[in-house]
Amino acid sequence: MNPRREFLKCFGLVAGGTCVSFDYSSLHAVNYRQQSRGKKGGMVLRFEPYDLQLRHVFTIASGSRTITPVMLTSITWEDEVGYGEASMPPYLGESHTTAHDFLSKVDLSQFSSPFLVEDILHYIEGIAPGNYAAKASVDIALHDLAGKLMQQPWHRIWGLNPEHAPESSYTIGLDIPEVVRKKTEEASSFKILKVKLGGGNDREMIEAVRSVTRVPLGVDVNQGWKDRIQALEMIHWLHEQGVVYIEQPMPRTAVDDIARITVDSPIPVIADEAVQVPSDVNKVQGVYSGINIKLMKCGGLRAAYIMAGMARALGMKVMIGCMTETSCAVTAAAQLSPLADWADLDGNLLISNDVFEGVKISDGKVIIPDLPGIGVRKIRS
């Protein structure tokens, strides 16, 4: 093999001082495909509505539900297909109807190659404001397609070490103590749990969990507390109960109160509802200790990757979260998880009719599949 080819073979793919095996012919295949699609057209976006059945009635401070509407998407180019998904819990304002309307406007035939990710997502962003879940469904499918054509998973394309993926939490929703204890017992393989609070029975919720397990807890109040002094008292009590972070303790509009809480809190205070897209990150610096990034909030992997980098640069903590989603969107988010302090990637475990197979949780830890693209296989059509 000539030196130049040997260099290309090793470039960017050196692990632990060893040049790992890389199929050089795949670069050739990619180049060929780019050339063969040099003319207009080729990419086809498809989408279909689907309802996720939740294993348990899911209750947070803003309400209860038993299904989550999603839109399953795919982008086909030549003989390769990338998969995506929009998950649309009702409180975020998107629906099958809005996603259908948005995705019907998308015309990818104007782009000569799926590798023009920046151009394509700039076009998607400009179609209409909002619609972040619908936008994420295109972004995820495009990343899946491009990664498959490069024959690499995205964590490797980004240079992230999958062994640095954190442990994932499992979410315990608001409920009566008996149900909370049962759910906690079911989650015994997890090394950290995320407990929803803000429903008026906070101590009861924590005591029910603590009657079953001593694992570290995160708590998510979903903006449910209204008083700063009471919030701080509760946070100190939670800290004594082994809670390691608190998410969105008060409404996102209560900026001054939350900033005071963050200064006085013994545990990190994480923004969720208060931060959506990259331009929000510097606004919450100094108010919160960290941010919860979700693909459905920010519009997909590209924005999520940017947000993680911004938060890191600003010295903030990073959490990668999700909605109730199939393994498609959850596995896509898992590709970013080595950048996170905490992962909350249990959305696929909360449903009974998954369409994909991908990320696994083993002994509590996120296991990112070593498959190209976002790392999923479709298991149900």
Ligand code: MG
């Ligand atoms: Mg949250």
